[in-house]
Amino acid sequence: MTDAAPTLSNRSEAGTDSAVAIVVHKDSRLERILSIAIPILMVLLAIGLWQLHIVVNQVPRYIMPAPMDVITALINDWPTLYPSLLVTLRITFLALALALIGGVGIAIILVQSRWIELAVFPFAVILQVTPMIAIAPLLLIYMPDTQSALLTCAFVVAFFPILSNMVAGLKSVDHNLLNLFDLYGANRWQTLIQLKLPSSLPYFAAGLRIGGGLSLIASVVAEFAAGSAGKGAGLAFRLLESGYRLNYPRLYAALVLLMLTGVAIFAMTSLVSWLLLHRWHESALKREN
């Protein structure tokens, strides 16, 4: 399959009647350029429409700022926004890291025995189904400070998808491979490290992507509920504050920062899952027919 590529491109250079081959293979470069250009163009187009809407309908700036206003606010208010961005990033990534460690660790314990699973799973489900915003005020009371309350909220939300994906992954190991490991006298530890963990990587990647997105959402929602203020305030607080002060350019600027953070997390988790899977798993492979 891999050696088909050079022959096809040779043929297209020869300029024969292999028009189909040319289209199929020349488009890989074009496709790569387009796959970057199209999303960028669409975003620029959306910003242009936004600007057009402001100009044509003469929308007052205290209702909706123009794109340029937002960029100005982003630059001028950077000393205020940047510390808040750091706070939000710290909570998000700390929560995600804890959720990864906790989710994978507890999943490994859960699948060791059916009894452990029966005993522990109810708590995981209860934590998941209880709306986080409803327990946030309680956490604020019980936790020593706001930051740890926010962290707990974000952790709880990101934890469950990682846990349930890992449990599914650890349980869906190929039975024949398990037999093979048995046959060669592999102990539990060897089976876990060399068989169960690698074979659940696709599930881990799915959990990571969901958990990554959720940890950012949860850290923002938790801060809305907690209403922290002052030095340790995250971007969510800046959103609220700017709203109260009718400082919409800054509100939009904070929103843009949150959006970019979300996109960055998505890109990072996608990269990690690509690195883990691209050599062998269907989900990361291009279909060749």
Next chain:
Amino acid sequence: MREVSKLFSNGTLALKGMSLDVQAGEFISLLGPSGCGKSTALRIIAGLGAPSSGSIDWPSSKINSKGLPEGDVGFVFQEPTLMPWATVFDNVHLPLKLRGQGKSQARAAVMENLASVGLGDFANAYPRELSGGMKMRVSIARALVTRPKLLLMDEPFAALDEITRQKLNDDVLRLWRETGITVIFVTHSVFESAFLSNRIVVMRARPGQVCADLPIETSAVRDEHYRTSEEYRATTDKVSRALQEAIMLGAQGK
């Protein structure tokens, strides 16, 4: 290798009082209709699942905790059963790795076995890049890498096309001659069993039992000419009739 008797049940009676003596260096085919428990028998020999009664005796003195002679058994499954995330080299390395042999220590053995199945150049390929027949070759190399005395093969070529299958049959015979290994080969193909083995054990279903035990004596070299020879035709004829009988017995359920 001497196997006394075993009775297996998981709701249904898969094997009933099956007895089989295996001599060292034999190539035995277990032949029978589907559901006659030939795979079950093989798995019990391999120690994957215990018999509900009866026992298996090994002549070897070194017997591990599972009652299996240490490192004496290789198993080839119906599917290639390779780890998709690992390269061909790492897949074949696995049995040695589980015994604590590092990559550099095992390299020679792994490469030698890959070469013996004609895949020396594919050590760094991933299983998805290989064809069905090549995957099966990797699986065979993996089973042989521990230098087992007994090789168990569970319908290994059932999913392959006729041409690939014939080629792999030749390879298995060559490996058998070269290594002097004992092979127990489960199949539902009369032609495959007649071509490969020097003894065919025909099994019947409901309950799974040995129904005929045919020694296949031939002086001829088993190669392309043997496939078209009169002797081979006569053998397949004999085996087919034994199999028909086994199927009849199974259908009557008595």
